[in-house]
Amino acid sequence: METEDEPSSDNAAIGMRPETRRQMIIKLLWISIWLAYLAAPAEDVLGDHHGPLADVLGGIGLVAFVSAYLALVFRHTSRALERSRVLAWLGALMSLALVLSLALGPSWLVLFVFVGISCGAVLPAKLARVAIPLVTGVLVAVGAGMPGSVGALIGALLIPALLGGFAMVGVRQMALTTRALREARATVAHLAANEERLRLARDLHDLLGHSLSLITLKSELAGRMLPDKPEQAAQQVADIERVSRQALVDVREAVSGYRRPTLEAELAGARTALAAAGIAVDLSGAAPDHPDLPPDEEGALAWALREAVTNVVRHSGARRCEVTLTESGDELCLTVTDNGRGPGGSPGNGLTGLTERLALADGRLETGQAPRGGFLLRAYVPLSRPVVAAGAGTEVERQA
Template identity: 70%
Template sequence: MNRPTWWRDASAAYDASRAADDATDAPAIGQSPDNRRQALIKLLWIGIWMAYMGAPVSDLADGHHTVPATVSGALGLLVFVSIYLLLVFRHTGRDMARATVHRGLGTICALAVILTITLGDAWLVLAVYVSVAFGAVLPTRLARWAIPLNTAAMVGAGLLVRGSDDLMSALVVPSLLGGFAMSAVRQMVRTTRALREARATVAQLAANEERLRLARDLHDLLGHSLSLITLKSELAGRMLPGRPEQAAQQVADIERVSRQALVDVREAVSGFRRPTLEAELAGARTALAAAGITADLHRAGVHHPDLPPDQEGALAWALREAVTNVVRHSGARRCAVTLTEVGDDLCLTVTDDGRGATGPHGNGLTGLAERLQLADGRLETGPGDHGGFTLRALAPLSRSAHLPVESAPEP
């Protein structure tokens, strides 16, 4: 059975994106590095922006502060940078606990204010990094308030530091721009994660769909073929030793059926198996005759120019499954197959005069209903008008020409 177009396109896109991911050594967006090389590349990208830390480092190296102040400032800067890298580096790849994030943000906010007020205007640049951290780890709703508030706090701290007016005004735009840009990056990371998860889901669904298709095909193929082989084996056994020539014919039929079953299984495994109504009607006639059931197929035409291939394949599977059930379970003496036009659908009806259905539907009818649903059709089952069991499979027609089959009133 052919895959829907959207399914083939999604699978192709998945394969292409996987190939693109495998072709680069850079870490994927929104994903933790897989190896040391990717971790180094990601750290390098983040580390580029640490160049703006040159102002505080130069301030410490110039010797304008006392030794205790210099040591305290160096330790505070080391703690600030460590927490900042932890927040930006770790949180963009893998979410951390909310309490850990809040403690980290609170610590770097306090360090930025304290170091700026105590050590001078060169430390105002820390507020820009705080804005970037807000954008990296806070939800968009909170970030849109936290970033302007942090910028305002930076202005407030700058007013307390003498001679920082020029530097303070120069850092307002980077603080706002860096924070909101990082917030946009965070949103992009979340979207990329969602797309990656959706891509993985598509792959899983494709695998599940393929397993389901293979299970349905093998059930229907082997159930029909093995039932026919069993019937012909019983016939051959009853014909021996009195009618060896007829028994030999049954054995030849068994060989033919088994070879065809092997071909069908190979086609089903490779995904190229699509039965036709004409072939299945011929197989139904043979199976019913081998089971000693009178077959009434004169109202089952096989030429339907308005029946699309996928819909014909679904009806052919329905015919195979219905005849197999009649042969194996019904105990019927007569089976009738008709094809009629019902509104915009072509209806396949298989009726027998057997014992009728007992118990819930098995895997065969369940899989058949799924096949018809994929072909925009439907399955109806129930007791016949005069006992026995009736199966009706309906598939939509393509109205490009008139369909030369018997018309029936819509039920």
């Protein structure tokens, strides 16, 4: 298993517009699958059921109906209602279905099913709950007025018209909800980034404000002392150097603290990433609070967790993942297992870089086959135990 750059998805996510031609074609194919139900009108046009003029006009009408249906469902399922345009498209579909059914016979009644599906796909739920039964009622009324026995045909179309229409109501609501969730997530991420920038600005102000003010004052004082008191001016310059060096150290420590990930943050991120990928995650054995874990070692474990979760999401094909943190002697062990395909060939760049990162923190990495199949990753880092003086221990024993 190895980490690669995030591949571009071939499928447009639910609630999002297609961004590439490939995504557009795939979405169009999914919508077009249901056009197989138009086999009866197509056979009626291509067969010897009507005269040449009727066949030509019927074919044009069928093409116009399919084009209007695809344009309507493809463009408006996950968008907010554009009332005038959507109602005009639905009116055109209803008119075509009505005219073609009355002119060419029962085989064309299936068009009303597509009108019902269109109502569910593009209308708000409250309006769709009225429009779908209305379309179905028109289907029954038109079919009942036709000569011959069409009762069985009408019965076969009633359930698809109602079920398909109301199913599309649910699909539309899911698409709109998913889109709203994505927008809310993007807003939260933007606000979090702004908050982090403000916090960084406050911290840098607190770190550098006093130091820079002191440097400015001592520089002015050294300038006034320089002609008559060079030794005192030199002392002020030495103080300026000391303060500036300390400010540089403080800034470096602050920046390294921002860059270093924490176990608590990575565990929260792992839960979100795995849940979004549809992978069940068990974090019950991963308590992030370990007082004996130094910051550098915690950062190395956090990177290991991020790398492992990324591999599980992208490459494992797993349905379940478990993360545990256990103490093993003077070491803390992070274990990530899944039930996916298991280890592949040679380790990728991600695991190689993780091994090097753990080595810098005096840790080590172990990977292999999980006990129940899948991939196993173990990352070890040393714990810093407090040193207890021998005399203190002896004193405690004497008091006992």
